Amino acid sequence: MSARERLAGGTANFIDERTGAAKWMKKTITKVFPDHWSFMLGEIVMYSFIILLLSGTFLTFWFDPSMKEVEYEGSYEPLNGVTMSAAYASTLNISFDVRGGLLMRQIHHWAALIFMAAMVVHMLRVFFTGAFRKPRELNWIIGVALLTLGIVEGFLGYSLPDDLLSGTGIRIAEAIIQAIPVVGSYLSFFLFGGAFPGEVFIQRIYAVHILLIPGIMLALITAHVMLVWYQKHTQYPGPGRTEKNVVGYPLMPVYMAKAGGFFFIVFGITAFLGAVASINPIWIYGPYNPGQIGAGSQPDWYMGWLDGLVRLSPPLETHAFGITISWNILIPGLIIPGIIFTLMAFYPFIEQWMTGDKREHHLLDRPRNNPTRTAIGAMSLTFTLVALINGGNDLIATHFDLSINQIMWFSRIGIIVLPPIAYVTTKRICLSLQRADRELVLHGRETGRLVMLPHGEYVEVHEPLTPERAYLLTSHEQLAPLEIGAADENGVANPQGLKGKVRSRLSQAHQEQITKPTTKELLELEEGHH
Amino acid sequence: MKNELEPLSDPGLPEHVHRKSDVDPQAAKKAERQVAILFALSALGTILFIYSYIFIPEDTLIFLPIFNNTNAHQLFLGLGLAMALFFIGMGAVHWAKTLMPDHEVVAPRKEQRSDDEDRAALVAAAKEGAAAAGLGRRPLIKRTMGLALGLVGLSPLLLLRDLGPLPENELNETNWKAGTRLVTDPGDRPIKPSDLEVGAVAQVQPEFPAGKVRHLDDIAQDSVLLIRIRPEEFNLDAERLSWTYEGIIAFSKICSHMGCAVALYEQTTKHLLCPCHQSTFDVTRAAKVIFGPAARPLPQLAITADSEGYLIAKAPFNEAVGPSFWGRDSG
Numbered sequence: 119m120s121a122r123e124r125l126a127g128g129t130a131n132f133i134d135e136r137t138g139a140a141k142w143m144k145k146t147i148t149k150v151f152p153d154h155w156s157f158m159l160g161e162i163v164m165y166s167f168i169i170l171l172l173s174g175t176f177l178t179f180w181f182d183p184s185m186k187e188v189e190y191e192g193s194y195e196p197l198n199g200v201t202m203s204a205a206y207a208s209t210l211n212i213s214f215d216v217r218g219g220l221l222m223r224q225i226h227h228w229a230a231l232i233f234m235a236a237m238v239v240h241m242l243r244v245f246f247t248g249a250f251r252k253p254r255e256l257n258w259i260i261g262v263a264l265l266t267l268g269i270v271e272g273f274l275g276y277s278l279p280d281d282l283l284s285g286t287g288i289r290i291a292e293a294i295i296q297a298i299p300v301v302g303s304y305l306s307f308f309l310f311g312g313a314f315p316g317e318v319f320i321q322r323i324y325a326v327h328i329l330l331i332p333g334i335m336l337a338l339i340t341a342h343v344m345l346v347w348y349q350k351h352t353q354y355p356g357p358g359r360t361e362k363n364v365v366g367y368p369l370m371p372v373y374m375a376k377a378g379g380f381f382f383i384v385f386g387i388t389a390f391l392g393a394v395a396s397i398n399p400i401w402i403y404g405p406y407n408p409g410q411i412g413a414g415s416q417p418d419w420y421m422g423w424l425d426g427l428v429r430l431s432p433p434l435e436t437h438a439f440g441i442t443i444s445w446n447i448l449i450p451g452l453i454i455p456g457i458i459f460t461l462m463a464f465y466p467f468i469e470q471w472m473t474g475d476k477r478e479h480h481l482l483d484r485p486r487n488n489p490t491r492t493a494i495g496a497m498s499l500t501f502t503l504v505a506l507i508n509g510g511n512d513l514i515a516t517h518f519d520l521s522i523n524q525i526m527w528f529s530r531i532g533i534i535v536l537p538p539i540a541y542v543t544t545k546r547i548c549l550s551l552q553r554a555d556r557e558l559v560l561h562g563r564e565t566g567r568l569v570m571l572p573h574g575e576y577v578e579v580h581e582p583l584t585p586e587r588a589y590l591l592t593s594h595e596q597l598a599p600l601e602i603g604a605a606d607e608n609g610v611a612n613p614q615g616l617k618g619k620v621r622s623r624l625s626q627a628h629q630e631q632i633t634k635p636t637t638k639e640l641l642e643l644e645e646g647h648h
Numbered sequence: 649m650k651n652e653l654e655p656l657s658d659p660g661l662p663e664h665v666h667r668k669s670d671v672d673p674q675a676a677k678k679a680e681r682q683v684a685i686l687f688a689l690s691a692l693g694t695i696l697f698i699y700s701y702i703f704i705p706e707d708t709l710i711f712l713p714i715f716n717n718t719n720a721h722q723l724f725l726g727l728g729l730a731m732a733l734f735f736i737g738m739g740a741v742h743w744a745k746t747l748m749p750d751h752e753v754v755a756p757r758k759e760q761r762s763d764d765e766d767r768a769a770l771v772a773a774a775k776e777g778a779a780a781a782g783l784g785r786r787p788l789i790k791r792t793m794g795l796a797l798g799l800v801g802l803s804p805l806l807l808l809r810d811l812g813p814l815p816e817n818e819l820n821e822t823n824w825k826a827g828t829r830l831v832t833d834p835g836d837r838p839i840k841p842s843d844l845e846v847g848a849v850a851q852v853q854p855e856f857p858a859g860k861v862r863h864l865d866d867i868a869q870d871s872v873l874l875i876r877i878r879p880e881e882f883n884l885d886a887e888r889l890s891w892t893y894e895g896i897i898a899f900s901k902i903c904s905h906m907g908c909a910v911a912l913y914e915q916t917t918k919h920l921l922c923p924c925h926q927s928t929f930d931v932t933r934a935a936k937v938i939f940g941p942a943a944r945p946l947p948q949l950a951i952t953a954d955s956e957g958y959l960i961a962k963a964p965f966n967e968a969v970g971p972s973f974w975g976r977d978s979g
Contacts, residue, residue: 150755193707217701220719221726253760286908289868290924293906293971303819303973308811313818313865314907350757358661364755365661372748379740386734393726394715408868409833409851409901411909413923428906428941429925435943440978444971446941447906478759512926522926523939559656585659592656637656 151373152353152366156243160346161377162236165384166229167339173226174328180216182208183324185280185317194401202280202405205320209279209400225392230272232388234420237265245465245495247482249352251475255466257345260338262463267335269420274327276398276418280320285406286415289314290425297447315408355481355593357586364480414513423502426509427454430529458498471621472628474600486555487594489548490628496544497537504533545630552632555591559583559635560643592634600625661752669746679746686739693731700724819976820968822854822869824949829855830874830898830959833867838958841894844876849913851901854961869969871901871909872949874959875931877918883932891950893959898949899935900969903927905942907971920946944972 134140151157184204190197192207193214212219241261244250250258273291277284292314296302311318350364359365367373391397403412417425427450434445461468469491470476485492507514508529515522562580570576583591600622668675700721708720762770783790829838830852844850852872856862879895891897899920903910908924913931919938920929927940935946947969950962968976 148753150753217706217721218725220722221729224726286924289908290906296971296973298974300974303815303975306973307813307815307818308808311812313815314868315864316812317863349760350755357659358754360658362757364757365752367750368753372744372750375740375744375748379737379744382733382737382740384737386730386732386737389726389733390730393723393730394718406864408864408907409853409871409909411911411923413912415908415923425925431941433927433937433941433943435972437977441974442972442976443974444943446943447971480757512923526926526940585656586662589656589659593658640656 147368147370149347149369150350150364150366151369152351152364154354156247157351158380159236159240159243161380162384163233163240164339164343165381166233166236166388167335168381169229169385169388170226170233171332171336173222173229174332176222177212177219177226178328180208180212180219181205181278181324183278183321185315185320197401197404200405203320205278205280206400206405209281213401221389221392224395224397225388227276227397228391228395229388230275231397231418231420232384234268234272234418237261237268238420241265242495242499246485246492247352247354248479248488248491249482250466251479252466252470253349253478254345254352257342257349258466259463260342260345262459264335264338264342266459267331267338271327271331271335272418273421274323274331277323278320278327279398279400280406281400282403282406282410282412283400283415285315285408286411287417287421288319289408290428294447294451297444297451299443299448315406350480352480352482355484355590357589359481361478361480414516416510416513419506422509423505424451424455424509426505426507426511426529427451429511430505430508430526430533432530469628472600472624473597474625475597484594486548486551487631489545489552489630492548493541493545497541500540501533501537504529504536508533549630549632552634556632556635559588559591560639592636594634596631596634597629599629661754664751667746667750670750676747679742683739683743683747686735686742690732690735690739693728693733693735695728697725697728697732700728819970819973822965822969823856823866824854824870824872824961824964826961826963827954828961829954830872830951830961831855833871839874840957841876841896841953841959844874844896846876846878846895847915848876850874852898852959868902868907872898873901873910873913873920874898874951875913875918875920877931881918881932884934888934888948891948891962893951893953896951896959897931897934898951899929899931899946900949900965901946902970903942904944904946904969905940905971910946 130140182204186204187201188204188207190200190202190207190210192198192211194210197210209223212223214220244258244261273287277288292306292310295309296306298305306314309319309322310316311322351366353359353365367376404410416422428447431446431450434449436443436445483491485495508526511522511525511529514520514525562582565579565581567579568576569579582588669679670676704721704724706719706721709717710720710723712718712723778784831838831854833851833853836853836855838855839850839852850873852874853862853867853870874896875898876894876896879892882889882892882895882897884892899910901909901911903922903924905922905925905927908922910920910922910927910929912921912923913919914921918931920931920935921927922929922940922942925941927942928938929935929942929946930938934948937943937945947965947967949965951959952962954960
């Protein structure tokens with residue numbers, strides 16, 4: 119036994135005698151993970167969260183979360199002698215006088231954008247492949263909570279430097295709080311320690327940004343990953359893959375090397391962006407002053423759709439009995455986002471209710487094989503994208519020389535008209551793709567080779583699919599719609615009444631499918647050919 | 649419920665295809681060298697990082713196409729770090745893909761649900777535990793415990809009360825009083841009508857008595873825009889017209905929608921535009937909303953001139969400035 123083996127053995131023995139970890143570790147290092155590029159999206163989220171913790175900790179060493187007024191003296195000449203908050207001055211200090219400070223600030227901001235983007239794309243992957251189905255509904259809800267927290271965390275983070283752009287964002291957030299019926303102005307005075315902007319909000323959002331929300335997110339991410347671990351990862355359908363097995367690579371060594379290596383790749387790319395791509399140059403904006411503003415004020419992209427909704431809102435306010443209700447703020451700022459996130463969180467249960475399917479699912483759906491779900495996803499995406507486009511309407515207007523009023527009207531009409539169009543189109547496309555799959559299985563691949571038969575007829579040669587491919591195209595399950603609402607054989611009307619009718623109608627719409635080919639049909643066709 | 653038609657049979661996992669490095673020792677050797685080169689590149693990256701940190705002065709600018717003048721210290725520090733991290737990752741992944749086993753493994757999967765036996769045992773144990781505690785038999789304990797637990801949550805909530813003062817009447821008030829002079833922002837100089845030419849815009853604040861400091865809270869309430877147009881261009885009723893002075897009209901600069909500074913004035917159309925949400929106000933019609941989400945005109949400040957010819961407020965704002973709130977119309 120070499121010295122190294124003895125040392126490793128000794129350490130392992132020490133730990134196992136105190137924890138009994140060997141049994142668990144034995145299972146763990148051979149745990150199987152399915153491999154697919156789209157499973158990497160969630161990894162990007164987790165890795166950028168770690169990057170955020172690391173770079174964020176570095177920034178706290180120099181950042182001064184105080185609104186005390188100071189006169190700037192430092193390397194950035196244009197602002198020398200200008201009165202500003204200590205928060206803004208220390209951000210300038212990090213950017214210009216701490217070696218590597220600007221790099222870390224930019225890595226932190228880029229990592230935040232990547233974190234949010236990867237989270238959204240990961241969520242789309244999970245949605246469109248049906249990975250949220252039983253038993254993974256809880257993890258979907260944790261994901262929705264993380265997305266919501268991520269949006270808030272990002273907003274608070276870019277508000278900390280107390281520059282003109284972020285201060286404007288805080289002002290808008292304050293207006294939303296102030297618009298809350300009955301308690302709005304009280305909440306605002308509590309949060310800001312008095313009238314806006316006051317002298318305390320930076321230190322308060324600092325505590326929330328660096329401790330409270332990251333702590334909750336860390337706990338949720340841990341629970342999320344533990345559930346993935348415990349429930350075992352989903353896998354794409356294909357030959358040899360069933361609901362009862364996991365096909366993939368063992369954790370040790372392949373998956374560990376790939377996933378561990380991927381962390382460094384994500385970190386490296388984020389560092390590269392931080393090195394070459396300037397982001398949030400707060401020294402250009404200047405310190406916050408509520409009487410000033412920059413043209414083209416924009417939030418970060420993940421807030422952009424909310425800002426876009428606020429922008430396209432019609433000017434509705436109710437004034438009666440000495441009170442004011444600002445529908446133009448409440449509807450786009452609180453009510454619609456509230457509805458969207460609630461529906462999102464409950465979607466797994468809504469789908470279960472429509473299909474009546476209460477079984478576990480570990481094989482993923484190809485999006486075309488669940489046309490209604492895919493169409494709902496496309497519809498929601500279209501809604502958000504129209505809102506996001508409208509969030510940048512001023513920049514679009516100046517860059518493409520368009521009228522801002524026209525863009526706004528396009529969005530106002532588009533946000534109502536385009537999502538249903540997206541729904542119908544997507545559903546039709548999915549059904550057409552199913553039809554194409556069916557054709558492919560029954561008649562094989564068109565080779566483009568034309569052959570003249572002895573009696574002069576021309577036919578195109580079709581090549582039969584490989585058994586693997588044919589299996590992939592036919593292995594999915596097609597559920598029949600629920601039958602509720604009809605009277606039973608004794609003529610007794612269904613006790614569920616209207617609810618049952620709605621459910622049965624939804625189920626019918628949800629289960630619209632092109633019937634997949636069967637072995638029998640294939641055999642018949644083959645017999646016909648020969 | 650399920651499609652009763654027979655699906656095609658599962659042909660099973662496709663046959664494993666060996667990689668070049670699995671069968672050819674030469675190729676394996678080459679892959680090993682590639683991995684080593686990737687790790688070495690990472691080490692070079694760290695050296696670049698250390699070199700940049702110590703030896704590149706922080707104020708060196710270099711010209712790069714696309715990026716223009718770039719700070720060399722920050723750039724090479726970042727590139728060094730990026731290299732150091734990225735190539736560790738590339739090395740590990742390349743290693744895994746070329747040299748580590750690529751046989752797919754099949755593991756079984758169990759249903760999440762526990763066995764009926766285990767479930768029954770749990771229910772029995774839980775019931776036994778609850779019975780032992782006697783919660784069901786001792787309602788007095790149950791109720792008082794509920795009361796105590798319900799009330800204890802109030803303490804931390806109560807402690808939050810001192811986060812801020814009550815709004816009282818603060819949202820309805822500004823520092824503008826009848827007779828307050830308008831002073832330039834920045835500069836704090838009183839202003840005469842002759843200082844503003846037709847078409848000009850100026851930002852003003854109420855004059856503060858000597859010694860009183862202007863805080864951001866004041867600016868957030870008091871900021872006013874002065875705009876001078878030709879008096880015949882006004883389209884105002886008699887009262888509002890009397891609030892203007894020699895073609896000069898004064899509006900709160902704080903948007904009536906969400907409180908941004910309404911800073912964009914278009915001279916030709918005489919429109920004020922808020923850059924946040926594009927609410928557009930017509931200056932000639934007392935800042936009537938002509939586009940966008942704002943529901944109310946910008947509050948107008950009645951102005952006139954004092955005996956020395958300086959512009960003053962004729963009266964305080966007659967409504968709250970800034971975004972709406974629940975009790976806005978009650979004060």
